[in-house]
Amino acid sequence: MRFKTIFTVLLLVSLFAVSGVAQTYNYEEMTQEQYNAYLAEWQQRLEAAQTGIDQENAAIDELNKELDALQADIDGTWDGLYAAASSDEAGYNSYGSSLDQLKNEASTMLSQSPEELYSKMNEIDDLQAKLDAVKNDPYSATAANTQAINNVQSLIDQAREKGKAAIPPSYTVVRGDYLWKIAAKEDIYNNAFAWIRIYSSNTEQIKNPDLIYADQVFSIPRVTGPNEHLVEQGESLFSIANKHGSPFTWQKIYEANKSMLSDPNVIYPFQVLKLQ
Amino acid sequence: MNKLRVLLAILFGVATISLTSCGWKASEEEKQQLEETRDAALSAEKTLADKKTEKADLEAKVAAKKAELEKVKADKASVEAKAAEAAEADSE
Numbered sequence: 558m559r560f561k562t563i564f565t566v567l568l569l570v571s572l573f574a575v576s577g578v579a580q581t582y583n584y585e586e587m588t589q590e591q592y593n594a595y596l597a598e599w600q601q602r603l604e605a606a607q608t609g610i611d612q613e614n615a616a617i618d619e620l621n622k623e624l625d626a627l628q629a630d631i632d633g634t635w636d637g638l639y640a641a642a643s644s645d646e647a648g649y650n651s652y653g654s655s656l657d658q659l660k661n662e663a664s665t666m667l668s669q670s671p672e673e674l675y676s677k678m679n680e681i682d683d684l685q686a687k688l689d690a691v692k693n694d695p696y697s698a699t700a701a702n703t704q705a706i707n708n709v710q711s712l713i714d715q716a717r718e719k720g721k722a723a724i725p726p727s728y729t730v731v732r733g734d735y736l737w738k739i740a741a742k743e744d745i746y747n748n749a750f751a752w753i754r755i756y757s758s759n760t761e762q763i764k765n766p767d768l769i770y771a772d773q774v775f776s777i778p779r780v781t782g783p784n785e786h787l788v789e790q791g792e793s794l795f796s797i798a799n800k801h802g803s804p805f806t807w808q809k810i811y812e813a814n815k816s817m818l819s820d821p822n823v824i825y826p827f828q829v830l831k832l833q
Numbered sequence: 834m835n836k837l838r839v840l841l842a843i844l845f846g847v848a849t850i851s852l853t854s855c856g857w858k859a860s861e862e863e864k865q866q867l868e869e870t871r872d873a874a875l876s877a878e879k880t881l882a883d884k885k886t887e888k889a890d891l892e893a894k895v896a897a898k899k900a901e902l903e904k905v906k907a908d909k910a911s912v913e914a915k916a917a918e919a920a921e922a923d924s925e
Contacts, residue, residue, distance in 0.1 A: 584864055589857040592867065599870040606877035613884035620891035627898040631905055638909040641916050695919060698911035700904065 642695040652696040656705045659688055663712035667719065674720030678744070681720065685713055728755075730773040736766055745777055746827075754778070754787070754827040757817055781829060786810075788828040794821055801832055809833065 582595065639645050644652075662684055666674065674681070688709055696702055724744045736752035739745055746754065756766045759775045769775075781787045786797055798807035811821040813831040818824060859867070 582864075582867065584859050587859060589859075592859055592863065596867050596870060599867070599874045603870060603874035603877055606874060606881045609881040610877060610884055613881065613888055616888050617884065617891060620888065620895055623895050624891065624898060627895065627902055631898065631902050634902065634905040634909050638905065638912050641909060641913040643916070693919065695912045695916040698915035699908040700911075701908075 638699075644696070649696060652691075652694060652702070653705075655691060656702060656709065659684070659691065659709045660705065660712065663709050663716065667712050667716045669716075671719050671721075671723035674716055675723035675744070678717075678720055681713060681717055688713065724777075724779075726777055726779070728775050728777050730769055730771050730775065732771045734769065734771075736763075736769060739775070748827075751827040753825050754829055757827075757829040760817060778829070784832050786830045786832055788824050788826050788830060790826045792824070792826075794824060797830065 587595075635646070639649060642648070666677070666681060666684065669677070688706065691697060692706060697706055721744075728739060728745060730739070736755050737749045740752040740755055741747070741749035745751075752766070755775055755777065756763050758778050762773055762775065763769060786801065788797070794807040794810050795804050798804050798810055807821070810830055810832060811818060813833055817828070817830075824830070
């Protein structure tokens with residue numbers, strides 16, 4: 558312990574001595590020439606630094622002036638922007654707040670389960686209507702607001718897609734329904750021309766597509782099975798057969814779907830054909 | 834004669850010793866001047882370094898403000914176009 562204290566004291570003393578040597582001159586051994594040289598060197602450094610300070614001060618003054626002028630330009634441009642929208646700064650801020658609120662609503666919506674979202678599709682539609690109204694405001698054109706609008710739109714789209722996952726895979730016919738009307742429903746296919754898909758997927762129940770009955774339960778396929786093909790615009794049995802192996806097997810496809818196809822040359826988009 | 838030689842030798846010795854021991858030494862005023870000049874130079878150099886930092890900061894601020902101005906100008910042009918589009922749609 559004593560050794561440690563002595564060592565610390567010695568170290569401090571030696572450090573002090575070294576720093577003292579580094580910071581002060583040894584005037585006892587200094588010649589006049591050395592003195593003059595030191596003095597001249599420090600005077601020169603002082604003069605150079607003062608010149609540099611003057612130059613930097615001038616540059617700083619210029620920069621401050623430039624900064625003030627730029628700020629004035631920016632303020633003026635903002636005023637012009639508000640005027641273009643027939644509004645003011647408060648109006649712009651209010652617009653930003655409404656976007657934030659929409660974003661919060663969309664985020665909250667997206668955090669719900671697919672089943673909840675499916676049951677609240679009308680609320681998603683309302684949210685979309687609000688966003689569409691906001692998109693018409695001139696303030697929507699600024700880069701920041703465009704970005705914010707795109708973010709909200711993305712959240713709404715995601716919520717809608719998430720809700721679709723809960724769409725039931727079947728549909729119970731109610732009085733007044735017909736295949737065209739059912740297919741056109743947003744949560745079915747959202748396309749009236751897809752009625753034929755319902756028909757071709759439920760041939761056991763639907764003998765005549767013009768005759769369906771209340772309380773019939775139709776399957777609403779969302780994907781095609783491994784042995785099925787969903788007909789697209791412009792396709793023929795020949796091209797479908799070609800897509801699934803050989804064009805010359807078209808007759809097999811026709812045979813497999815003969816109950817639905819009266820003429821092998823006439824097939825319709827959205828028909829679901831069995832491949833074997 | 835010998836005494837004279839001894840005396841001259843002693844005088845020469847005394848003169849030599851006095852000449853070597855009486856070299857130039859900085860006065861207190863000179864010491865103070867050197868120390869003060871040195872301190873002033875070091876202080877000025879530190880001030881210069883600070884000024885350079887301040888200038889660099891201001892240059893960065895000016896660059897940021899220029900970018901901000903360009904962005905606001907672009908936003909203003911977009912808002913004007915959108916407002917004109919809305920006005921045209923209203924008139925139709």
